[in-house]
Amino acid sequence: MAAGSAASCGGTGCGSHCSSSSSTAAEDATAESLGRLSVSRECGKCGGGVGAVAVAGGVGLCGECFRAHLFGKFKLAVTSNAMVRPTDSVLLAFSGGPASRVALQFIHEMRSKAIESWDASNSQALPVFGVAVAFVDESVLCSKPKQEIDMAIEDIKSIGFSVGIKAMHITPLEDVFSMASKDGEGRLREAVDMIDDDTGREDFLQCLRMLALQKIALENGYTKIMLGSCASAIACHVLSATVKGQGYSLPADVQYVDTRWEIPVVIPLRDCLARELSLLCELDSLKTQQHLDRPSNGINSLVASFVERLREENPSREHTIVRTAQKLKPFSFNKFSADGYHDFLPSRLRPKFQNVDNDESTFSGILCLICGSPFNESELRNLESTKHKAQKKTDLYTAHCCQSCCFQILPSGGNLYEHFFSLLPEFWTGRVDTVSVSHSLPRDQIEEYLLEDNDDS
Amino acid sequence: MDSAAIDGARQPPARMGSRLCTRCGERKAALKRPKTLEQICRECFYVVFEDEIHRTIVDNNLFNSGDRVAIGASGGKDSTVLAYVLSELNRRHKYGLDLFLLSVDEGITGYRDDSLETVKRNEIQYGLPLKIVSYKDLYGWTMDDIVKAIGLKNNCTFCGVFRRQALDRGAALLKVDKIVTGHNADDIAETVLLNILRGDIARLSRCTFITTGEDGPIPRCKPFKYTYEKEIVMYAYFKKLDYFSTECIYSPNAYRGFAREFIKDLERMRPRAILDIIKSGENFRISTTTRMPEQGTCERCGYISSQKLCKACVLLDGLNRGLPKLGIGRTKGVSGVDSDGEQQDKRSERDRSSLQGKHGNIDF
Numbered sequence: 027m028a029a030g031s032a033a034s035c036g037g038t039g040c041g042s043h044c045s046s047s048s049s050t051a052a053e054d055a056t057a058e059s060l061g062r063l064s065v066s067r068e069c070g071k072c073g074g075g076v077g078a079v080a081v082a083g084g085v086g087l088c089g090e091c092f093r094a095h096l097f098g099k100f101k102l103a104v105t106s107n108a109m110v111r112p113t114d115s116v117l118l119a120f121s122g123g124p125a126s127r128v129a130l131q132f133i134h135e136m137r138s139k140a141i142e143s144w145d146a147s148n149s150q151a152l153p154v155f156g157v158a159v160a161f162v163d164e165s166v167l168c169s170k171p172k173q174e175i176d177m178a179i180e181d182i183k184s185i186g187f188s189v190g191i192k193a194m195h196i197t198p199l200e201d202v203f204s205m206a207s208k209d210g211e212g213r214l215r216e217a218v219d220m221i222d223d224d225t226g227r228e229d230f231l232q233c234l235r236m237l238a239l240q241k242i243a244l245e246n247g248y249t250k251i252m253l254g255s256c257a258s259a260i261a262c263h264v265l266s267a268t269v270k271g272q273g274y275s276l277p278a279d280v281q282y283v284d285t286r287w288e289i290p291v292v293i294p295l296r297d298c299l300a301r302e303l304s305l306l307c308e309l310d311s312l313k314t315q316q317h318l319d320r321p322s323n324g325i326n327s328l329v330a331s332f333v334e335r336l337r338e339e340n341p342s343r344e345h346t347i348v349r350t351a352q353k354l355k356p357f358s359f360n361k362f363s364a365d366g367y368h369d370f371l372p373s374r375l376r377p378k379f380q381n382v383d384n385d386e387s388t389f390s391g392i393l394c395l396i397c398g399s400p401f402n403e404s405e406l407r408n409l410e411s412t413k414h415k416a417q418k419k420t421d422l423y424t425a426h427c428c429q430s431c432c433f434q435i436l437p438s439g440g441n442l443y444e445h446f447f448s449l450l451p452e453f454w455t456g457r458v459d460t461v462s463v464s465h466s467l468p469r470d471q472i473e474e475y476l477l478e479d480n481d482d483s
Numbered sequence: 484m485d486s487a488a489i490d491g492a493r494q495p496p497a498r499m500g501s502r503l504c505t506r507c508g509e510r511k512a513a514l515k516r517p518k519t520l521e522q523i524c525r526e527c528f529y530v531v532f533e534d535e536i537h538r539t540i541v542d543n544n545l546f547n548s549g550d551r552v553a554i555g556a557s558g559g560k561d562s563t564v565l566a567y568v569l570s571e572l573n574r575r576h577k578y579g580l581d582l583f584l585l586s587v588d589e590g591i592t593g594y595r596d597d598s599l600e601t602v603k604r605n606e607i608q609y610g611l612p613l614k615i616v617s618y619k620d621l622y623g624w625t626m627d628d629i630v631k632a633i634g635l636k637n638n639c640t641f642c643g644v645f646r647r648q649a650l651d652r653g654a655a656l657l658k659v660d661k662i663v664t665g666h667n668a669d670d671i672a673e674t675v676l677l678n679i680l681r682g683d684i685a686r687l688s689r690c691t692f693i694t695t696g697e698d699g700p701i702p703r704c705k706p707f708k709y710t711y712e713k714e715i716v717m718y719a720y721f722k723k724l725d726y727f728s729t730e731c732i733y734s735p736n737a738y739r740g741f742a743r744e745f746i747k748d749l750e751r752m753r754p755r756a757i758l759d760i761i762k763s764g765e766n767f768r769i770s771t772t773t774r775m776p777e778q779g780t781c782e783r784c785g786y787i788s789s790q791k792l793c794k795a796c797v798l799l800d801g802l803n804r805g806l807p808k809l810g811i812g813r814t815k816g817v818s819g820v821d822s823d824g825e826q827q828d829k830r831s832e833r834d835r836s837s838l839q840g841k842h843g844n845i846d847f
Contacts, residue, residue, distance in 0.1 A: 225753075268679065269749060269756050273763025325752060332745045336680065339741070346682045353684040353773040402766055433755075 071095075080305055081341075089309045096298055096306055100132045103294040107282045108362065110136075110250060110292075112152040117195075117248035117289075119239050120159050122182055122315040124304040126254030129295055131312055133157055133252060134189045158193035158248060159186045162238045164231070165318055166200050166211050167218065174317065181315040188313070195242045202237045203451055217449040220442060225270075225324035226434030233397050236287070237454070243289040255293040258300035258333065261344040264351045265329045270430045275399035280351045281360040286389075286398050290362065299344055301337075357400055359389045394428035395458060396435055405429060418469040419458075420444045426458045506531070514721075517713035518754055525721055532718050536706055537572050543693050545704045548579035551659040555650055555703075556584040556605065556613070558598030561665030563605060563726040564715050565707060569663065570609050583657055584609075587649045588617035589642055590625020591732060598727040608725065616653035618645055622799055630733055633807035638733050640811060641802075644794045648786060654701045662703035669712040669746060671705070672757045675764035676742045685775050685789075691764035698778075699787050711757060713750075 069076045069088035078086025082095050104110055110133075118133055120126045140154045161182050165175040179196060186194040203217075204210030214234075221227045239251050260280050267276040278284065284291040295303065307314055322330065336343040392401040392409060401409065405428055412425035420443045427436060437446050447455055469476075502512045502522050510524035516531070523531070540546065554569060556562040566584060573580045586602045589595050599615065606613040619625050622645060630638050654662050671691060678687040689695060694704040707715065719726055749756045769775070780786065781793035788794070794810060801809030 264679065265676070268675065268763040269760055271759030271762040274766035274768070276763070277768075325749065325756070328745070328748055328752060332741065335741060343680060347679060350679050350682045350684060350687070353682075353770055355768040355770040430759075 079309060080302070082302065092302075093306060093310065096128070096302060097132055097135070099297045100129070100294050101136060103282055103296060104133075104136065104292075107292070107294075109252075109282065109294060110155050112140075112155055114249045115156040115158070115247060116250045116252050117239065117243045117246075118157060118159050118252045119254065120161050120182065120186065121254065122161070122178075122185075122318065123254070124307040124312075124314050125256045125259070125295055125298075125300060127185070127312050127314050128298075128303045128306055129252060129254040130159065130186075130189055130191075131310075132294075134191070157191060158195065158246070159191045160195040160197065160239055160242045160251075161186075162235050163196055163198045163318075164235075164320075166198060166214065167231075168318055168320060170318070178315055178317040181313070181317075185313050185315065193246075195246065197238055197242055199231075199234055199238055202234055202241060203449070213449045217446065220437040220446050220449075221435055222438060223324070223434040225326060226431075228322060228324060228326055229397065229431075230435050236291075236398075240287055240289055248289060251287075251289050251291045253291060253293050254295055254303075256295045256298050256300050256303055257348050258337075258344050260293075260296060260351070261347040262326070262329050262333050264347050265333065266326055269325060269329065270434070272399060272428070272430050274402035275394075275428070276351060277354040277356045278360065278398075278400055280348065281356050283360055283362055285359045285362060286393060296348070297345075299341075357389060357391075392426065394431055395423060395426040395455070396431040397428065399428045399430070401428060418444075418473070420447055423447045423455055423458055514717065517717070517750070518711045518758075520754060528717070528721070532710075532714055533568060533572060536568055536710060537576060539693075539709055540572070540578070540706055543704075545663075545694065545706060546578055546580055546661065549581075550579075550661055551581040551583070551657070552661045552663055553583045553585040553614075553650075553654045553657055553659040554611070555662060555664040556586045556602045557665075558586070558601035558605070558727040559665070560715055560719050560724075560726045560728060561667055561707065561712075563601070563724050564719050565663065565665040566605055566609050566611060567722070567724055568718075569706065570611065582611050583659060584611045584613040585650060585653045585657065585659075585662070586613060586615045587646050587653065588615050588619075589646065590618050590627055592627055594729065594732045595626075597729070601725060601727040604725055614653055614657050616649050616656070618649065621645070621649055621652060622795075624799075624802055626733065629802065632802060632805075635733060637807075637811050641798055642733075644798055648793075648795045650703075651701055651786070659701065662701055664703060664705055665707055665715075666705045667707040667710050667712045667715055668757050668761060669743075669750075671708060671764070672746055672760040673740075673742045675760050676745070680742070684769060684773055687764065687767060688769050688775075691761055696787070708761070709758060711750075711754075 067078050067086060069078050069091055070085035071087055071091040076088040076090075079089050080087050080092040082092060087095060110116055116133065118126070118130055120130055134157060137154060137157050144150055144152075144154050161179075163179065165179075168175065182196065183194055198210075200210035200214040202210070203213040218227060218230065221230055242248070243251055263279055264276060267273070267279065278286070280296075282293055282296055284293075306312065321327075333344065333347075389400070392406060393399065394401065409425045412421055416422050416425070424432065424436065424443055436443060504510050504512045504524035504527050505521050506523050506527040510526065512522035513525045514528060515522050516528065546552065552569075554562065554566050556566060566582075569580075570582060572578065573582060584602060584606055586599060588599060602613060602615075605611070617625075626638065626642055629641050633641070650662055650664075674690045675687065678684075678690055691708075693708050694702050696702045718724075746757065746760075776789035778787060778789050781788040781796055782791050783796045784793060786793045786795065790797075792800075797810035801807050801811075
């Protein structure tokens with residue numbers, strides 16, 4: 027399906043080799059899959075004798091029905107998970123890729139419909155949610171000529187405006203580092219360069235992206251962040267996380283709702299496949315802009331190719347992978363707390379919310395300082411034992427990183443840890459409580475008097 | 484597993500032969516350890532290889548002194564090295580085990596008869612008594628007969644299901660307390676991935692257990708759970724162990740397996756990924772709302788089963804009634820468990836032919 031665009035993991039900032047394909051390639055691919063599944067070439071839904079252009083759920087669908095099918099999934103995810111309250115101000119993370127482009131289109135449509143109902147209603151008691159768009163500009167790490175970068179950014183802006191979005195936030199990634207220091211770009215580059223592992227570097231940038239989005243949302247009063255993460259991206263993440271030893275924390279990343287962050291994150295496109303979203307962009311001429319995508323190396327890219335091969339063998343494989351992950355136990359932060367929802371909450375949705383009567387409401391575990399993964403037992407034990415023998419703050423920071431981040435992100439060599447953490451913005455490392463450690467940190471106290479660095483950590 | 488050893492993977496490469504072993508510092512480095520990329524001499528390799536297995540056995544309480552233990556022996560590298568190392572460790576660390584070789588003759592001419600010759604040689608070389616059980620005796624069908632009846636699709640399913648029972652039957656005849664198999668880290672990692680791909684949450688939750696079947700008649704365990712396949716090959720190579728290395732003649736043509744290839748690529752990129760997959764598998768927590776199959780016993784033969792009839796009985800039924808597709812494919816039922824099905828779903832057929840492991844339904 028949509029072979030030319032082969033979006034193996036469309037989603038925000040996935041950095042895959044996505045590109046718009048010609049419609050011939052899409053038609054060929056559709057025809058091929060129609061033929062393969064022995065599906066009629068007429069729309070199986072509206073039966074109006076209209077030609078089928080896409081296959082979904084084993085049925086050939088015309089453009090209209092296909093669109094309605096995807097929109098239906100989006101809307102169901104939003105409403106049945108109470109993702110957007112009438113009072114919410116939603117920040118949509120737009121990467122330029124097809125998945126987030128569709129998310130943008132769909133949330134805009136939902137909003138338009140809500141406004142129509144509001145206009146038509148007598149009471150107008152409940153407001154309509156707001157939508158803004160954020161694009162994290164990573165061009166500082168990209169080696170393309172300035173002119174091309176500027177044009178791509180203009181394109182991104184024009185896409186937002188074409189959908190009627192008034193608030194567009196184009197934020198450079200280095201802003202995450204610029205809080206106290208002016209040289210955000212320098213610190214960002216240095217921190218990224220300290221990471222040896224290709225996969226580690228990519229994953230670190232992914233974490234930074236989320237921090238950037240959180241920062242935009244906090245500074246501008248947005249109450250929800252919406253990502254375009256689709257089933258294909260989630261399937262890739264399930265396998266990548268498995269391969270990185272993150273089986274314990276994996277369920278946290280694949281749910282509709284993630285309230286680990288200050289501004290909760292929702293993923294309404296979780297049940298749509300990347301190729302479906304790409305196809306919709308082509309059918310509806312929804313403009314995408316992926317010129318600034320960087321090629322992916324390392325494990326994430328290997329997983330993406332693997333999933334691509336699986337998809338060729340069986341188009342539903344990605345759904346199966348996501349379903350498997352859904353059978354794993356989610357965390358308490360994968361539900362909204364009921365605060366602020368009471369007014370708008372139909373009783374059928376109550377089970378989706380944390381039960382304030384039991385301990386489920388607050389997550390009492392530890393989250394990795396870098397990637398936010400909840401700590402498993404052995405990581406917790408390691409942290410506890412480090413607290414007792416920590417000599418300096420860096421030891422505590424390191425113990426607050428999960429085993430995967432310790433391996434692939436933290437630079438190798440104990441002496442480098444300190445420098446690495448010093449580059450990270452204060453609001454990041456400040457989350458680690460270094461004050462309540464049972465004894466004071468001896469080395470920090472005498473650091474300035476030491477002549478030799480005989481650190482053997 | 485100690486991640487400190489795995490961090491050895493970060494060492495800068497150096498020309499082999501010009502370096503000393505990083506463990507003993509005395510002898511010349513003869514090899515790069517696949518698991519950690521450490522450059523060590525042969526002797527140190529034997530030591531770390533054997534020691535890690537010993538640690539796995541001890542830390543997981545795999546055996547009790549006086550246990551009678553059957554080693555599932557196919558004549559292949561995993562089971563040959565297992566037999567060799569286990570006898571050696573049994574002697575060196577005084578586990579007090581009574582070891583046997585247990586072989587299954589599936590009746591594959593030109594393959595199994597050759598590999599069984601290897602096992603017979605192992606019996607003499609390692610001084611371990613050998614018992615062979617055959618499909619012909621147990622089921623009345625050889626794999627040659629089965630392939631003639633059903634062709635080359637799904638034959639691995641039959642073989643895998645039958646072999647599992649055959650091992651248990653053989654073990655019962657030998658009156659052993661435990662079965663050990665040579666499943667290695669690569670096998671287990673592959674199984675974790677395949678179970679994710681297939682949505683088989685029930686198997687996913689069990690497949691990383693080092694010991695299984697503890698609530699059944701004869702538990703079985705995998706001392707090689709953390710041992711890399713490449714290291715097993717390396718060990719057998721340097722020790723010049725006698726093993727049979729041809730792929731089963733009934734394997735689907737040009738079969739490499741998506742998951743196996745992916746794991747090989749992964750290993751090249753990051754050797755510790757194989758152990759990380761296993762660690763993930765160990766750490767998966769199944770949601771309490773997920774329906775899991777209940778384990779009971781087969782109405783016909785009493786073997787462990789989550790359905791009325793165990794898989795082997797169902798398949799055998801199919802063969803004897805000339806309905807070879809009985810038991811193949813999926814019908815509505817508890818997730819991940821194949822139940823009787825006469826209608827073969829095209830999609831699951833496609834699934835099976837590409838996702839079968841080397842032993843058919845990898846069902847540990």
